[in-house]
Amino acid sequence: MAESGRAPDPANMGVRSPNGGSKSSQGEEYEDIIHLEDEVFNPNMTSFKHENVEDLYELLEKLGSGHFGEVKKCKEKSTGTYYAGKFIKTRKCKGSRLGLDRDQVEREVFILQQLEHPNIMRLHDVFASKAEMVLILELIRGGELFDFIAEKEALSEEDAIEFLEQILKGVAYMHTRSIAHFDLKPENIMLLQKDVPHPKIKIIDFGLAQKIEDGTVFKSLCGTPQYIAPEVINYEPLGPPTDMWSIGVITYILLSGLSPFQGETDQETLTNVVAGSYEFDDRIFKQTSELAKDFIRQLLLKDPRDRMTAVECLIHPWIKPLNRKQAVNRSRSSINMKNFKKFNARRKWKLSYNMVSACNRLCRMKLLCNPMKDEEELFYSGDLLRPTSPLTERSNKTRRQCESDQEDEKTKPVTLLRRRLSSCS
Known part of the structure; x- marks a missing residue:
């Protein structure tokens, strides 16, 4: 759901210095960070091919599945390089309820073509092809960042900042190109590999991302309740600051193992977000530095114009200490691992429960599709949807049809759309 109209350049929304100055007054320091690790975009890097994907790639095991398709590991025949192939069913005609709208997939491709970081x-x-699009993506093997952190016994703020700084660099790069992700959450922050000394962060899933053009207003009711900004719920103009609110929520969770606005229901969560009220409980944040709290405060601000930008975050003294005392404070501070492990376990359970219950519920509704046999119910195992018994191709097709119908139904403003297929499960 989107609207367009005349408005100030959203790429400049919320551009202010942590010390109260303007972006223009920061000069070369900003420019150095913006172009850090930047690479030149080649507009001809990826063009749509209409040949059979199997002519150029060897298709291997399935990595994951979702509402409109699946992800498979594949090997490029000419180079031997491994990739992740995202196979997306698209609607054959405008009136069809099965598959994803082709324009939506093309928008995701258009955005990814502009991002080389x-x-x-x-x-x-x-x-x-007429019924399917296949995106050949970088193969990301390290799993979710939050799962990686939950395996550790202890983690200092300094260690956590090593990951957060990478996230900020990727987001800053996007925002300087007037692209907003609009779905930043733990499930979309992955590690390229995890069994290395300094794992590299990868931001994935650009299905909700938008190019915010100069002089236009973009509005949407999409996102995941506990990570979305107040302006999403209020159906107000969105832009890069919307992503910064999500980073504030992610940082709060990372340090405390608690979600600042999480309620008993989605409705309660959305009410809490709109109110913008949260606190730093001394019992939970007793090992958290004051600089870390200040960092979060400057992101969880109701007015998007007041939030730090990604570039400003990178020069905040919590991320980039101004003196030895600040550096020592953050190295001695730590995240609440006991709470964090509990949060991550609940998060994974909720993801699995929501996916399976929705699928089984829809597959029992005769109006949507033929009911499955009891022994063909699905359960969640690890990161993938797997059958409890070998499913026939008919059963898999039935499940995809149910899931497609589910996402095609009109969504009430308070029930925000949750993300579909993960790019690299």
Whole structure:
């Protein structure tokens, strides 16, 4: 759901210095950070190919599945390089309820073509047919950042900042190109590899991302309740500051193991977000530095214009200490691992429960599709949807149809759309 109209340039929304100055007054320091690890975008990097994907790639095991398709590991025949192939079913005609709207997939491709950064998932190839589109993406093997952190016994703020700084660099790069992600959450922050000394962050899933053009207003009711900004719920203009609110929520969770606005229901969560009220409980944040709290405060501000930009975050003294005392304070401060492990376990359980219950509920509704046999119910195992018994191709097709119908139904403003297929499960 989007609207367009005349408005100030949203790329400049919320551009202010942590010390109260303007972006223009920061001069070369801003420019150095913006172009840090930047790479030149080649507009001809990826063009739509209409040949059979199997002519150029060997298709291997399935990595994941979702509402409109699946992700498979694949190997490029000419180079031997491994990638993740995202196979997306598209609607054959405008009136069809099965598959994803082709324009939506093309928008995601268009955005990925403009992003060439070490901390952003890369698009390598695109194949298109009447009923399907295949995105050949960078193969990301390290799993979710939050899962990686939850495996640790202890983590200092300094260690956490090493990951957060990479996220900020990727987001700053996007925002300087007037692209907003609009779905930043733990599930979309991955590690390229995890069994290395300094794992590299990869931001994935650009299905909700938008190019915010100069002089236009973009509005949407999409996102995941506990991570979205107040302006999404209020159906107000969105822009890069919307992503910064999400980073504030992610940082709060990372340090405390608690979600600042999480309620018992989605409705309660959305009410809490609109109110913008949260606190730093001394019992939970007793090991958290004051600089870390200040960092979060400057992001969880109701007015988007008041929030720090990604570039400003990178020069905040919590991320970039101004003196030895600040550096020592953050190295001695730590995240609440006990709470964080509990949060991550609940998060994974809720994801699995929501996916399976929705699928099984819809597949029992005769109006939507033929009911499955009891022994063919699905359960969630790890990061993938797997059958409890071998499913026939008919059963898989039935499940995809149910899920497609589910997402095609009109969504009430308070029930915000949750994300579909993960790019690299």
